Amino acid sequence: MVEYAIDINHLTKNYGKLAAVDDVSFRVKQGISFGLLGPNGAGKTTTLKMMTTLIRPDSGSAVIAGYDVKREPMRVRRHIGYVSENPSFYPRMTTIETLRYIGNLLDIPNKVLEKRIDTNLDLVGLLEKKNNYVGEYSRGMRHRLSLAQALLSDPEVLFLDEPTLGLDPIGARDIRDLIVQLKQRNDVTIVMSSHTLPEVERICDEIAVFNHGKIIARDSVENLRHTVGGKNIEVRLIEKDERVLTAVKNLEFVNDVIMENNRLLITYSGDKEVRPLILETVFDINRQILSFGSREISLEDILFRLLQDNDEEEPL
Amino acid sequence: MKLLIVAKRELLEHWRNWKLILLLMAVFGGIIMALYTEVGPTANSSSVLDPFFELFAILCPFIGIFAAMDSVVGEKERGTLELVLSKPVSRKTILYGKFINYLIIILPLLIIELIAAYYYAQLTGISTYRWQLPMPPFTQWMSMVLILSMVAVYYTALTMLISLFARSTAVAGLIGVVFITPAHPLGGEFLRIAGMLTGISSFDQVPIPFRFCLSIFGKYQKYAMTSTHDLWICVGSLFIIIVFILLISGWIFDRQNITFRF
Numbered sequence: 001m002v003e004y005a006i007d008i009n010h011l012t013k014n015y016g017k018l019a020a021v022d023d024v025s026f027r028v029k030q031g032i033s034f035g036l037l038g039p040n041g042a043g044k045t046t047t048l049k050m051m052t053t054l055i056r057p058d059s060g061s062a063v064i065a066g067y068d069v070k071r072e073p074m075r076v077r078r079h080i081g082y083v084s085e086n087p088s089f090y091p092r093m094t095t096i097e098t099l100r101y102i103g104n105l106l107d108i109p110n111k112v113l114e115k116r117i118d119t120n121l122d123l124v125g126l127l128e129k130k131n132n133y134v135g136e137y138s139r140g141m142r143h144r145l146s147l148a149q150a151l152l153s154d155p156e157v158l159f160l161d162e163p164t165l166g167l168d169p170i171g172a173r174d175i176r177d178l179i180v181q182l183k184q185r186n187d188v189t190i191v192m193s194s195h196t197l198p199e200v201e202r203i204c205d206e207i208a209v210f211n212h213g214k215i216i217a218r219d220s221v222e223n224l225r226h227t228v229g230g231k232n233i234e235v236r237l238i239e240k241d242e243r244v245l246t247a248v249k250n251l252e253f254v255n256d257v258i259m260e261n262n263r264l265l266i267t268y269s270g271d272k273e274v275r276p277l278i279l280e281t282v283f284d285i286n287r288q289i290l291s292f293g294s295r296e297i298s299l300e301d302i303l304f305r306l307l308q309d310n311d312e313e314e315p316l
Numbered sequence: 317m318k319l320l321i322v323a324k325r326e327l328l329e330h331w332r333n334w335k336l337i338l339l340l341m342a343v344f345g346g347i348i349m350a351l352y353t354e355v356g357p358t359a360n361s362s363s364v365l366d367p368f369f370e371l372f373a374i375l376c377p378f379i380g381i382f383a384a385m386d387s388v389v390g391e392k393e394r395g396t397l398e399l400v401l402s403k404p405v406s407r408k409t410i411l412y413g414k415f416i417n418y419l420i421i422i423l424p425l426l427i428i429e430l431i432a433a434y435y436y437a438q439l440t441g442i443s444t445y446r447w448q449l450p451m452p453p454f455t456q457w458m459s460m461v462l463i464l465s466m467v468a469v470y471y472t473a474l475t476m477l478i479s480l481f482a483r484s485t486a487v488a489g490l491i492g493v494v495f496i497t498p499a500h501p502l503g504g505e506f507l508r509i510a511g512m513l514t515g516i517s518s519f520d521q522v523p524i525p526f527r528f529c530l531s532i533f534g535k536y537q538k539y540a541m542t543s544t545h546d547l548w549i550c551v552g553s554l555f556i557i558i559v560f561i562l563l564i565s566g567w568i569f570d571r572q573n574i575t576f577r578f
Contacts, residue, residue, distance in 0.1 A: 052402055055573065077404040084402075088395030090325070092332040104321045105403040149399070 002066040005030045005157050005189035006051065011060035013046050020046045022213035023060070028191065028206070030156075033183050035200040036193040037303055038210030044193040045085070045161055047210070051191070052082045052159050065156040078106065081150030085162035085193075087142045091135025095126060095145060098134055102149045113152070120148040124178060140171030147178060158182065160192040164199060172196070179203055197299040207299075209306050216310045221299055228302050230255055230267040233278060234295040237262045238288040247281050254278070258304060262290075265301055318405050322413025323420065330383075330421060339379055340425055346375040347433045351442055363452040364443045365541065368433075369460055373534045374496065376426070376464045380471030381492035383422055386485040387414050387476045388569070393485060397574065408566040411476065415562060418472045423465055430461045459541045466554040467537065471496070473561040480569055503533040519546065528553040 006028040013021040021043040028034045036044040049055040051062055053073040062069040065079040089098050096117060103113035121127040124144035129137075137145065143163065150158060163179065164172035176199055182188055183203060194200050200207060201221055208218040217224060237244065245259045248266055253274045256267040264282075268274055279292055330336045350368045388411070391397040400410060434457045437443055443451045451457075475492040482488035498506070507530070516522055519539045522530070527546065530536035531553040540550035 054398060054401055074404040074406070077402060080402075082402040084395075084398050086395060088399060090329060090394075090396055092329060093325075097328070101321070101325050102399075102403060105318060105400070105405045107404070 003030060004028060004063075005032070005065055006034070006191065007061075007063040008047075008051070009061045011047065011050060011062055012058050013043075013050060013055060014058055019213045021050065021057075024210075024213070024215055025060075026208055026215060026218055028189060030189055031187065032206060033190040033192065033204045035204035035207035036191065036210060037195075037197070037200060037207055037299075039307065042210035043213040044210050048159055048161050048191070048193055052080060053077055054082075078153060079156045081153055081155035081158045083143070083146045083150045083158075083160045083163055085165050087146035089134040089137075089142065089145065092133060094131050094133055095121065096130045098145070099149060099152065103152050106153045108152065116152055116154070117148075120151050123151070123181075124148045125174070140167050140174070143167060143171070143175055144178075147175070151182075155188060157189045157191065160190065160194075162194055163192065164194070164196055172199075176202065197303065201299050209303060211307055211310045217306050221302075224299075224302050225297055228297075228305055230269065230297075232295050232297050232301075233266045233268065233275060233293065235264040235266065235278075235282055235292050236290040237264075237282075237286055238290060241286045243285050244282055247285050248278065251278065251281060256305060258301065258308075265295070265297070267297075267305075318409045319413045319416060322405070322410055323416040326414050326417035327420060330417065335383070336421055336425075339383060339421060340429070342375065342379060342382070343425055343429045346371055347429060351433070351437060351446075363449050363456075364437065364447060365452045365456060365460055366538075368430075369464070369538055369541065372430075372460075372464050373467065373537060376468040377471040377496045377499070378493070379422060379426070380418075380468045380473075381475045381489055381496075383418050384414075384472045384475040385479060385482075385489035385492060387411075387418075388479040389482045389488050390479075390485050392574070401574075407569045407572075411566055411569050412562065415473065415476060418476075419469065422468050422472065426465050426468060427461055430457075430464070456541060459544075459547050462551055463537050463540060463547070463554075466551050466558070470532070470554050470558050470561075473558045473565070477561055477565045477568075480565060480572065499532050499534060504535045507533060507535050524549065528556075532557070 004027045006026070008027070009025050011021055011024045012019065024043070024047060036047065038044050046055060050057045050069065051064055053069050053076050056070065064076045067075040067079065069076050093101070099117045099120070100113065103117065108116065118127065121130060124147050126141065126144055126148065129141070134142070134145065147163075160179065164175050167175065179190065179192070180203060183190055190203070192200070192204060204221070206218070206220050207224070208215045210216070217228070219227070235244075240259070240262050242259075245257055245264065248254055248264065249257050251268075253270045254266055254268050258265045266278060268278065275294075282289060282292070327336075350364075350371045386393075388397070391400070401407065434451070434454065438451055443449050471492065474495060475488060478491045479485075479488045482491060511517060519527065519530070519536060520543075527536070527549050531540075531550045536546075537550055540546040
């Protein structure tokens, strides 16, 4: 087994004048769960598809499980599993026929294949649906079948593109639990693109944040919380008040303020003594304060802050 | 072999979505039309081969188009192309596996039904009591079957190529149909004008290398039924064209930047 399950260097993909993925580089160690975050159109899915050999990069290199995607795409495909964001199957094939077809394309010997099919279907809770037509499946069942087919090759790297997209809360939880189970196996590297941030926080050891085709941050969630998050206070007013935002921003020890409706998230530097000063400043302008207190910054706030800073640095 | 794995899956799909049965019925319907409706021989007909050929020269392209119009674009519409291409199977294997499936469906169907039609016509004596024309020799009938089979396969290959670019199954089918028009009704007119300009009044006056280019035209296909020499030129050149289209299709599909879902 290689040290790095994924080794991306200066990967680029252009569609006409649009740089969908622009000189992206990162490495992911074997056994790590890695998240790709960012707004729609940031380049996450394109990067994912280049790593799974579905799209050819214009330049740069990607080595997945020790194999180059350009020179050895077939070998890459033998060692990965891929769950697309909208899993589709042949509706007039049964579950077992679908998995046998996939298994035959993967050159898995029949005896091994039958055992793996049963194991994987049992894992995803579809064993009883073995002889059902896939066309009868609900969305959640298709997601589970997609996971089952992705695991057939006993992959070294598992790629998940929005694995819970469009699922109801129970279905999403089931999928999440399955992914956590897989993560605990330690022998599979998971790369996941998702907009569901609590899911990413729960599953991913490290994340990369994409914006406009580039990676703007890459680290563990905890480290990003410290470096980007800093010390935080959350203030809730009865209603939104821009004057409070302006006044707090002008305080010299305040690094950043995010206002969302009636909620302000204030990042500051300095020790505890500055907090009463912030409260005083808010109170002087608007006394209708619902709550005031320190707060651990969420991944959503980290993401929002990173994207905001990035857009300010590089306006479109 | 993965070609056969793909072909087998496609066959299962076409059986379950009734495409196989519909194609069978289309050919059957054509035979009934040729035998029993007023699509009969003209004053110039020497046997019942003429009305059969005239009808099937249009029907066989439709069979090829109908079979293949969703070959690649259908997978994109369903979203299943992504599933398959993430597995260690080349794009060419997928394309040629589909083509093998179309051969398995179309050729036996066409050949068996047309041979059955010949014996049915003989047994019932329909050519005599209906048109007062003899049945052609079986060898000549088989020449027609061979040419029509190649025509169906040619349009299958052509429609597969179109399917690589089309935005929907319906568009692929319609574009395929557009290609029939120059080959048959307009093709005859084109050849007539070409003959007038060159002073050539029959196909046996055309130099052999040029006859290789005429095999897609219905008029030449009909002529080729009557001459063993031209039969093999026609069939051989259609075969070369089919292989060429398949090679081009494989090359293009390999290099395409695919939009996986419309």
